[in-house]
Amino acid sequence: MKQCHSVLYVDDDPDICEVVRASLGLMAGLNVFIAGSGETAIDLAYALRPDLILMDVMMPGLDGPSTLKFMRESPPIDAIPVIFLTAKVLPAEIAHLLELGAIGVIGKPFDPMTLGDQLLTVWRSVGLADAGTPARGAQAAVKQQVSSLTGDFLRRTRGDVIRLTEMFERAGTGDTTVLKGAERLAHSIHGAGAMFGFPQLSAAAGAIEQMIGEFLSGPAPQRTGGSAKVHLLHCAEKLAREVQMASVKDVPLQESAGR
DSSP states (O other): OOOOOEEEEEOSOHHHHHHHHHHHHTBTTOEEEEESSHHHHHHHHHHHOOSEEEEESOOSSSOHHHHHHHHHTSTTSTTOOEEEEESOOOHHHHHHHHHTTOSEEEESSOOTTTHHHHHHHHHHHTTOOOOOOBOTTHHHHHHHHHHHHHHHHHHHHHHHHHHHHHHHHHHHTTOTTHHHHHHHHHHHHHHHHHHTTOHHHHHHHHHHHHHHHHHHHSOHHHHHSHHHHHHHHHHHHHHHHHHHHHHHHHHHHHHHHHO
């Protein structure tokens, strides 16, 4: 039975990467490596030959399913087990990912306190040996690190809201090229906000992501019209309020973690 001593985590969101590194890095005997894109994941898979790859589905460029497809056609990395981490957990979507060759799917947002246990469950379910056990004191250490990362996320998101507002102003003048970047930024905030325990913040970012997607798929006048700009700016204001409320909520948590 193959044991798991190394995991390569693949995700374009730096916040989630750091949480996964903290969560899995405290599993005894488990080395954790990070790749920020599907292309980098393929390079590291060749270089490191990890025992397991844990990978996000939605990524710019080479997404998760495309990365897995490339790997399955590329010896000697074609047999590395892959688990997907995704918010799309409908039965049909899970079945599709398993048909591609993944050994399992873990839903997002995930609980950093139990991610290691979820990984172990999938690993064992396909007849593989233990992937390590949580190190002593791991849970407390993960909680402290996640608390620190939460503060970093909120500070970064305040700046991201300003960037989104600037992008929407430019889009309102006809420069719709910025909307794809705004969509990716909103997607990142949407996913990380849910993971860090701020559902309203996550929902506000998700509304922006959905609205941009609708604008981009609609006719040009709809994308560039004044009403689109007004709606996006209104959503950005709501997101800013949610970030402020989340920051107030996070202060006692940070103080508690620091004691």
